[in-house]
Every structure is written in structure tokens, then in C-alpha cells.
Amino acid sequence: MNYSLIPDFLAMGGLVLVFASLLRRTHQTRLRYWVVGWLMILVHIIAQLVSSGLGEGRIADAASAISLSMLLLTSVTFIWAGNNMQHAWRRDLLLTLLATVPDLAFFACAAYDLESTAIYLPLTLLGMLSTLWLFRGGRCEAERAPPWWRLFSIFVAYAVQALLVLHASVEMALIWMLFSHYLAAAYFFYRGAPSATVGVIFTTLSFAAWAGVFPVADALATVWPQVHFDNEVWNLPKFLVATGMIFTLLEEQMGQAEHAALHDPLTGLPNRRMFVRRFDAALLRAREQSCRIAVFVLDLNGFKQVNDLFGHAAGDALLQAVAKRLQKSIRSNDTLARMGGDEFAVILPDLASTGMIDQLSKKLVGAFSEAIALDGHHVDIEASIGMASYPDDGENALHLYAIADHAMYVNKPVSDKV
Template structure:
């Protein structure tokens, strides 16, 4: 409208809002009008300042109403300049006050416009992600930190999910940042309405849950793994064995189960101490892991007993070949803190479904075969058979 203001009521209450038109017009100096427009434009809608005054501009000049609307002070056009300066100062203080509150939020916050360009961020964002204001405000979010924020899952959230909803919470994203390393984040996004006729802005709150996820992983590891050898424990072994059985039924393949016991391990503990015994268990775990395939499982069953699960076996010969590898791998002496130890083991083998139709039976038959190997002189493997069940010892020869 140039220098003529068909103004209505102007109220600053977080956002600049316009009441219905009053149908009045007043000649306003272009410089003062520009100041008013600039104030309206520059007020950050996110921080929502709340100054204490209401202004009414009409044909009889400018009226200043206090917060309770209980008195009116008529002012001319000249006095209006001082009112605008006071208005600007009040808005600035309100913005600074609101910004200081937002900066106390520990989670990083980003405000985006509809083009996904950064309007504002809080202090925590700068601290956590090691970026500077000059590299942030006005930038496309994907370009932040030399395009470190060009994250496919973030694009999915902002471009596909959020446009269909006003809010979306607990959107988990993992990403490797050049500056701060790998992070796991929960993103909470909101579309926020501005005053009528203005596009929405997007508030993105970022919760860094990296430490929490690491703790959860550690708790899970401790629940399913042996703390000494870091091998699967009995609980995880049962899950793996059940899964191998299901796949065996589906693919018409066999599952080999081996029970391995370190020969005369008690003597090592009694003569050299439990510390050397623990070191020996770790060596055995490492050797067994190195022999098996990635899809196989080796678990510590308890004490000096280990269980090996070999899924997807065509026939029993493959399992026997692995048993021979284990026997041969243990022949070389191991030196632990100056003590040269020769490890031997007794291994019992059972095959699913040849030697049992359920997990408990297969485990029991492998254990039986292992004790038959011990009775036959140790340092050998024994394949379960009917003679084993009947008490007749017929160990398989090993190479």
C-alpha cells in the first residue's frame, strides 16, 4: 500500500497477528512504515516473544494501550517514532529471553522452513555436532557439515513421512559423522503453524541415544554370552540350535552337534591355578572359532565343556572332518605365562535327525558319545551309535 496503512490492529503475542480490518487509513512516513514491516518480518516465529503492549493505528493517529487495556495515550505521528523504537526494543528483549530458554534445552533443536533450510538452531546443536552459526543458518539441512547431514533416513522422514502427518516421534537413525563419529539418534519432528497465510515451519528435536544403545547392547551381550570367552552361553546356544533344526527341516539337511571337553582340565586348575585355567579356556575358544565357518556356532556350555553346532550338513562325513581338525589343532603346545601346556580334548558327535528328533535328545546323545570318547582313552572323537547307548565302546579313529 506504499505509505498508506489500512491497518487494523497489530498485536505481538508470540507471533505478529492482524485483527479484522478497521476500514481506516492513515498517511505514514515511508521510513516509519518500513520499520514496522521490518519488525513484523524479522520477528522469529519460533521463539514467540510476548511483549506487554498492544498498538492501534487509525485515522486519528496512534494509540498506545497498556497490557490491561485500561488506559489510552494518544500520540501523534512524531511520537510514533519513539513507540516503534520501544516496540523494537521490547521485541528484541523478548526474543533474547526466549532464545535463552531454548538454549537451556539439552537436546539439539533445529527449526526448518518449508524448503528444509535452517531458520534457527539452539546452542546444544552447535555443541554436539561441532558446527558454527555461519555454516548453519540459511543452509539446506542436507548440506550441513559439508553434506554430513545428507542421510537417507532423514530424507525419508522430512520428505515422505512428515508431509503426511503433523508430527512424528522416535524415528531412529544411525549415521557416521566425520566430526563426531557414529551416532544413533531419535528424531522427533513437528510441523508448527504460524500466523494465518504464513507457511508452516518444522521443528526437529534430536536425541542422541548412542550411549544408551551401547549399554543395551552390552546388557544383551552379557545375557547371551559367556563373560570369560565371549562365546554364546547356554541360552543363546538353545536359540541357535532350535533355529538350525527349523532350517534343517525346511532344507532337508542335517545338523551336526559336538560336545567337547578339555582333557584333565581339573589338574591344570589345581596345579597352576584358576588364572591359567581361564587363559586356557580363552585359547580353546579362539582356536574353535577359527576352525568353524561363519554360520556355525561354538558355545561355552559350562566349566571346560564347549558345544559346537554345524548346520546345513549334507552328510556325517563333514562333521567328522571338522572333529579331526580340532584334534589336530590342539596338538601344538600352548605357552601361558611361561607354562607350556599340551591340550587334548574328547569330542562326542550326534546328528539331527539321525540320532534324535528333538534338541534335548541330540544334546543327550552327543554328551553320551563324548564320555565314550573319554573312556576310550581321551584325545579322540566318538560318533553316537546304538552301541554307545547300550554301553559298548566303539570310538571312531582319528587322524
């Protein structure tokens, strides 16, 4: 038995427990695929242990076939994890694994040392057709058909596999299959990530290194057979992939926490904390570039009556509708924030003249020109608006906001001044 595999088994078992624990907290479809993939790697290591301890024989060949198959299935699982699907993951996983049956049969035949090309070429053709069906059939990326170059890449990958079967060896074809699959896993991991963070880039490069292990290890064994590398060297990339995945999850959780801390959960707008940050940054830029900025404070009139008449759910829907209308009324570089309750604020930076302030002010007022539909009722809503500008009304953010807030309060109907 190859006892050097025992540390790998223990380390991978620990990683599976870590990913399973993370899955209980996040319930991501992608993370479910990751857990399945690492479980397959664990089975791969167990099969290696069994194969190395049995020597030669049918059971050893079966263990070798299982070990190779788990490597292939792991790559397919990780490829599918990067497709960002919105469907039931069990159904998608079963379809994916079903499409890999020809490739699995290819690996099993190789493990039993079958050498007839009459077996491997049809399996290669079936593997290509099933993979094309899997992708072309809209089973990836939220039912969108993939671009033609992706289908062409699948065709090229299996064409190379067939050429290796014909003109090289089945072993070379196996190495190519594993290399191309893990390289595809690197691509899909990067492609499926919402942004290219450090964790995403690190994991992508680790997947590429994992793919490179298969041809590099074979080339070194052929060119320098006297040079021996421990298992830890070849196993390092897969542990780097696992580390990168955990780091990517950590980045995402931190990003979500930061977004939640700086945005209003009801409307999705920046909250008071984000507003202060952007207001300070806009003032600093205005001083450096000698340009104007304006701040508007808006408070809805009669909002309490809407809550009393239609309920708080309708009041929330009203705030969301107002937020959308105001967002459409401002420029892309402006900031609309919900300051709390029914109060909003807008930062208008980079203003060339006071005329632009008047123009944008009219757009904000126009956002309330039409009634808002709430549960079959049309509600006319108005807002009291106050404004202050830099440098005309002051140079301090707190002072400018106080001026705008006071102007808003002065314009507010007496019935709403509570």
C-alpha cells in the first residue's frame, strides 16, 4: 500500500468537512457542486490506496478505473459549477454526469489495458456528441446557447483526442483529456465569477496548474525517469484550488457585508454612511477642480397617511417606486441615497453652472408628476425639496446638508411638520 497517500486522504477529508460546513451556511448551488467535486477527489484517493495495496488483478484494475474516473468527474463537476445556473442542481448534475458516460467508458477501457482503436474512436465520437448536446442544448449559463467558438473548442478537444488514439497512445489521450478538462474548469471558474478578485484569479491559475500537472508529470517521467518527485509536489495545485475557493467565498461574504453596511435594504440605494463618504469625496474633487456641486434633500409629503390608509407594505412599495423614479431622473455620476424613513438626498457633482442645477432640479420635481400605482390604487405623491450648493452656500459638508435640510423643512406643508 502507498502510505504516502494517507496524508492526502486526511487533508482532503478535512477540506470536504470545511466545504460541507460552508454549504450549510450559504446554500449556494455552486458550492454544492464544489462539495461533490471534492468528495470525488476523496474517492479518487481511496481508490488509489486500494489499487496500490492490491498489486495486479481485476479488483486493482477496477480501483484504478474508479480513480481515473473520479478525476474526470471532478473536472466536469467544477466546470458545471462555473455555469451559474438557476435550476435545480441535482437535475443538472445528473444530466451532466450522464453526458460523461462515453468519457468514463474510455477511462475504464484504458484502466483495463484494452488497446483496440475500434473501441476508443467510437467512444471519442460519442463523448464529443454528448458534450455538444450538453452545451448546445441550453443546459449551461441560465439556458442561453453558448457562442460558436465554445462548441468549436469542444470539437477541437475531441479531435485531438482521436488523433492521439490513432497516432500516439491511449495513455496520451487520457493525459490530454484530463489536461483539457481541468483547463476548461479554470476557464469556467473565471467566467462564472462576478468579478476578477484576487481569490478568483488565484483559483483560476491554480486550476491551470492542476491541468498542467498531467502532461508535465508524464513528460518528466519520460525525459528524466531518474528524477523522482513526491506526491506532495503533484498534489499541491489541487490544494491551492481548494484554498482559492475558500478565499473566494471569504471575499464574496466580505463584499456582501460591506454592501449591506453601505446600502438601504429596502430600496437598494446608498444609505446615510455611503452618502457621507461620497459627499466628502465630491467636495474634495470640487475644490481641486474649481467646479460646483449641489445637494438636494427630499422628504415625501403625506407618507404617513399612505401608511395609515394602505398599510406598511404599501408604504414600502411606495418608497421603492419613488427610488426608481428618482434614479431615472439623475445622471450616472450623481448619488441618490435614502437617508431614513421617507427622506432622500441627492449629490450632483461636477456642475459647470447654476443653470445645470435648475435643470436637474426640474427633473427631480418631475419624478412626482405622475401618480404611483399601489394595490390597484393610484396615489398622488409630492415631495418637499431643499437645496444647497458649493461654493455659494458653504464649503463644509455638514453645513451644506443642514442648509438643504432646513430649506426642505421650510417648504414642507404644515400638516407634515411633526
